Amino acid sequence: MKYISLLGATGSIGTQTLDLIREHPEQFQLVAISAGRNIALVRKIVSEFHPKLVSVQTKEDCETLRTEFPSDITFVHGDEGLVEAAVHEQANIVLNSVIGSVGLYPTLKAIEAGKKIAIANKETLVTAGHLVMAAAKENKVDILPVDSEHSAIFQCLQGEDMKEVSKLLITASGGSFRDLTRKELEFVTLEQALNHPNWSMGSKITIDSATMMNKGLEVIEAHWLFDLPYDKIDVLLHRESIIHSLVEFHDSSVIAQLGTPDMRVPIQYALTYPERLPLDSAKRLNLVEVGRLHFEKMDMDRYRCLYYSYEAGKRGGTMPTVLNAANEAAVNAFLERKIPFIRIEELIERTLEGHDVIDNPDLSTIQDVDLETRRYVHTLL
Numbered sequence: 001m002k003y004i005s006l007l008g009a010t011g012s013i014g015t016q017t018l019d020l021i022r023e024h025p026e027q028f029q030l031v032a033i034s035a036g037r038n039i040a041l042v043r044k045i046v047s048e049f050h051p052k053l054v055s056v057q058t059k060e061d062c063e064t065l066r067t068e069f070p071s072d073i074t075f076v077h078g079d080e081g082l083v084e085a086a087v088h089e090q091a092n093i094v095l096n097s098v099i100g101s102v103g104l105y106p107t108l109k110a111i112e113a114g115k116k117i118a119i120a121n122k123e124t125l126v127t128a129g130h131l132v133m134a135a136a137k138e139n140k141v142d143i144l145p146v147d148s149e150h151s152a153i154f155q156c157l158q159g160e161d162m163k164e165v166s167k168l169l170i171t172a173s174g175g176s177f178r179d180l181t182r183k184e185l186e187f188v189t190l191e192q193a194l195n196h197p198n199w200s201m202g203s204k205i206t207i208d209s210a211t212m213m214n215k216g217l218e219v220i221e222a223h224w225l226f227d228l229p230y231d232k233i234d235v236l237l238h239r240e241s242i243i244h245s246l247v248e249f250h251d252s253s254v255i256a257q258l259g260t261p262d263m264r265v266p267i268q269y270a271l272t273y274p275e276r277l278p279l280d281s282a283k284r285l286n287l288v289e290v291g292r293l294h295f296e297k298m299d300m301d302r303y304r305c306l307y308y309s310y311e312a313g314k315r316g317g318t319m320p321t322v323l324n325a326a327n328e329a330a331v332n333a334f335l336e337r338k339i340p341f342i343r344i345e346e347l348i349e350r351t352l353e354g355h356d357v358i359d360n361p362d363l364s365t366i367q368d369v370d371l372e373t374r375r376y377v378h379t380l381l
Contacts, residue, residue, distance in 0.1 A: 216309020
C-alpha cells in the first residue's frame, strides 16, 4: 500500500492524483493533504478520503474546518502546516504538486524524514537543485519525476547506463501562441494565453507554456534529475504532444516515450515505480488516427524565456533562483492584468541583468534572493 501525502491537492496535478486514488483504492491511501484557498474543494476531498492531516493556507480556514469535521482529523495551516503534511509519519511517498518556490522547504524536510518524493513542483529543483539532490543522496531517497517530459526520459533510461547517453531531447508543444510572431504577441489577451492547444493545466503553468518558460524550467530540472550538462539537453518543438521526450545514445540509437496527453499516466508511474498499474480511464494512443508527427527546431529569438533559462542554468549559483522568482512575479502580474503578455519576458531579462550572482548558495541565501527578486520586480511594475 502506498500512503500518500499530497501537497497541492486542489490543483490540476492534485485533482488528477485523486482520480488515480479513486481508481486504485487497493493500492493507494491518502493520509495527508495541503491546499490553498479552495476550501469548498478541500471539504469534498476530506469528506471523501478522510486524510489524517489537512493543511490550508490561512488560520481562519483552518479553524473553520476544524469545527466541521471529526476530531480525529488534524487541521493545520501556513508554511508550518505545509511541512507537517510533507513529513506525516504515515506517508511513505510525498507528491509535491504545489505551484512555485514554496514547495522547496517542505521537499527538503520530507527528504530528511526519509520520504520518497514524487516531484511535480519543478521550481524546487530550479531554485535549489544542488541542495535537493545532495539531500536525496545523503538520505538515500528517490526523487521520481512527475512532469510528463521528465517521466518520459526516466522511463527511456530504465536499464540503461547514463555513461552511454549522448543527449536528452525534451519536447515542447509551443503553447498557446506558437503560430504568432513576436509583433503579434503584443496584442494577445489573458484569455487567449490560457487556451492551451493540447494540455489542461493550471493558469500559471499554462502561461509559462505560452512564454516557453515552462520548458526552460524543465531544462534546468532535467540537468539536476539526470546529472547531465546543458549542452546535452535540447528542446524540440513537437505540436502534437505525442512524443513526450527522447533519449539519444552514443551508438546513435534513440528511445522515445509516447502517449496521449494525459498527466495521470506519469503521475501514476511515479507513484507505482518500478511497477505499472492498469489505467483503464486513459485514452489509448492510436498512431493511425494521429497520422503524422511534426517537429521543428526551437527559435531562441522567438522564445526568449527559453534562452534566459539556458543562460541562467549554465551560470548557476543564485541565477536560476532569480529566473524563477522573477517569472513568478511577472506571470502573477499578467494574470492580474497589470502588464501585457510580452512584458513578462522583459521583466525577467531586466531582473537577471541586474543580479550579482552568489555561488553555492545555502537555503537561507536562496530564500533571501527569492524574496529580494520579487520585491525588485514589483518596483519595476
